[in-house]
Amino acid sequence: MNDVPDDAPAPEEPPVARIRRRRRWSALLVWLVPLIAAVFAGYLLYSRLHEYGPTITIMFRDATGLKPGQSEIRYRGVVVGELTALELTPDRAYVVLTARLRREAADIARTGSVFWVVRPEVGIETVRGLTTVITGPYIEVLPGSGVPKTEFIGVERPSPALGRPGLPITLASAQLGSLRPRTAVTYRGIEVGTVTTATLSRDATAAHVQVLIDSRYARLVRIGSRFWSASGVDVNVSLFKGVEINVESLRSLVAGGVAFATPDAASPPAKEGTLFVLHDKPQKEWLTWAPKIPLPAGN
Numbered sequence: 001m002n003d004v005p006d007d008a009p010a011p012e013e014p015p016v017a018r019i020r021r022r023r024r025w026s027a028l029l030v031w032l033v034p035l036i037a038a039v040f041a042g043y044l045l046y047s048r049l050h051e052y053g054p055t056i057t058i059m060f061r062d063a064t065g066l067k068p069g070q071s072e073i074r075y076r077g078v079v080v081g082e083l084t085a086l087e088l089t090p091d092r093a094y095v096v097l098t099a100r101l102r103r104e105a106a107d108i109a110r111t112g113s114v115f116w117v118v119r120p121e122v123g124i125e126t127v128r129g130l131t132t133v134i135t136g137p138y139i140e141v142l143p144g145s146g147v148p149k150t151e152f153i154g155v156e157r158p159s160p161a162l163g164r165p166g167l168p169i170t171l172a173s174a175q176l177g178s179l180r181p182r183t184a185v186t187y188r189g190i191e192v193g194t195v196t197t198a199t200l201s202r203d204a205t206a207a208h209v210q211v212l213i214d215s216r217y218a219r220l221v222r223i224g225s226r227f228w229s230a231s232g233v234d235v236n237v238s239l240f241k242g243v244e245i246n247v248e249s250l251r252s253l254v255a256g257g258v259a260f261a262t263p264d265a266a267s268p269p270a271k272e273g274t275l276f277v278l279h280d281k282p283q284k285e286w287l288t289w290a291p292k293i294p295l296p297a298g299n
Contacts, residue, residue: 052081052100052101052102052103053100053101053102053103053104053105053106053109054100054101054106054109054150055084055098055099055100055101055150056081056098056099056100056101056109056150056151056152057096057097057098057099057150057151057152058096058097058099058115058139058152058153058154059089059094059095059096059097059152059153059154060094060095060097060117060154061093061094061095061156062095062117063086063095063097063117064137065117065119065136065137066083066086066097066117066136066137066139067083067136068083068084068085068086069082069083069084070082070083070136071083071136071137071138071139072138072139073099073101073115073138073139073140073141074118074138074139074140074141075105075108075140075141075142075143079102080101080102080104080105080108080141081099081100081101081102081105081108082099082100083097083098083099083139084098084099084100085097085098086098097139097154099139107143108141108143109148109149109150110143110144110145110146110147110148110149111144111146111147111148111149112143112144112145112146113141113142113143113144113149113152114141114142114144114154114155114158114162115139115140115141115152115154115155116139116140116154116155116156116157116158117137117138117139117140117154118137118138118139118140119137139154140158142158142162142163157181159181159196159197160181160182160194160195160196160212161194161196161210161212164212164214165214165215166193166212166213166214166215166218167193167212167213167215167218167221167270167272168196168210168211168212168213168272168273169210169211169213169221169270169272169273169274169275169276170208170209170210170211170273170274170275170276171208171209171211171227171258171275171276171277171278172201172206172207172208172209172275172276172277172278173206173207173209173229173277173278174206174207175207176198176207176209177229179195179198179209179229179257179258180195180198181194181195181196181197181198182194182195183195183257183258184257184258185211185213185257185258185259185260186230186257186258186259186260187217187220187259187260187261187262192213192214192217192220193211193212193213193214193217194211194212195209195210195211195258196210196211196212197209197210198210209258209278211258216295216296217295218269219269219293219294219295220260220262220293220295221260221262221269221270221274222262222263222266222267222268222269222270223267223268223269223270223274224262224263224265224267225260225261225262225263225270225276226260226261226262226263226276226279226282226283226286227258227259227260227276227277227278227279228258228259228260228278228279228280228281228282228286229257229258229278229279229280229281230257230258230259258278259282260276261282261286261287261289262289262291262293263286263289263291264289264290264291266291
């Protein structure tokens with residue numbers, strides 16, 4: 001006999017545990033993420049290596065301010081390489097810089113290329129490299145055109161004539177005076193050239209000043225041209241005229257300079273390497289010369 005009433009509720013069934021199966025892609029994800037990261041890192045490494053060309057070394061006497069991984073090699077303001085290492089030579093006389101050139105600048109690694117360090121420089125005649133106050137010094141290069149090369153000796157300061165077309169001539173003077181590289185050479189007060197170097201003559205009896213006349217002004221220099229030192233002040237005292245003070249320019253007053261004049265009478269153009277005498281001051285006649293010499297278009 002069943003004692004349970006007919007209208008009694010049916011007993012509840014015990015809950016059944018549900019087993020969730022971990023999806024297979026979750027396990028794959030654990031391996032997929034590191035794999036993607038490794039592929040991406042490999043791509044970055046390949047791109048980095050592919051971006052650079054040859055490795056070169058440059059020797060300098062001083063590498064102050066240059067830092068591996070930060071200092072750059074530039075050409076006309078464009079980054080063409082970067083410094084990777086610094087070390088002293090065994091005799092500690094030089095610093096050897098190791099640098100990597102970018103692939104598109106690989107042709108820079110050739111004989112004739114010139115490297116120098118650009119640092120802030122403020123002087124009477126010029127102000128250069130002020131951007132390096134913020135960015136730090138960098139290495140500038142002027143590419144050569146010789147055979148491939150990977151070892152170079154840097155220069156402390158490039159010649160003002162480096163990479164500039166023009167007419168090189170020599171001025172001979174008993175004393176060098178205040179003339180230095182980058183001193184201006186003027187014609188009628190207009191800068192038409194610059195002093196590049198100064199040396200003693202072979203017999204040591206005179207100072208030879210090498211000058212580069214800009215190519216567009218080269219035809220101003222003739223065999224009969226006369227050069228003089230424009231440094232300092234020329235003071236003339238006259239009873240009737242009083243005191244006359246002649247100064248070529250403020251720049252020449254402070255830093256020195258060279259001026260020249262060409263006679264009205266026609267004379268052959270000066271050739272490369274022509275030697276002229278550098279006079280202490282001009283004769284009055286020279287200052288009256290006014291030859292008509294056609295200059296190239298654009299002047």
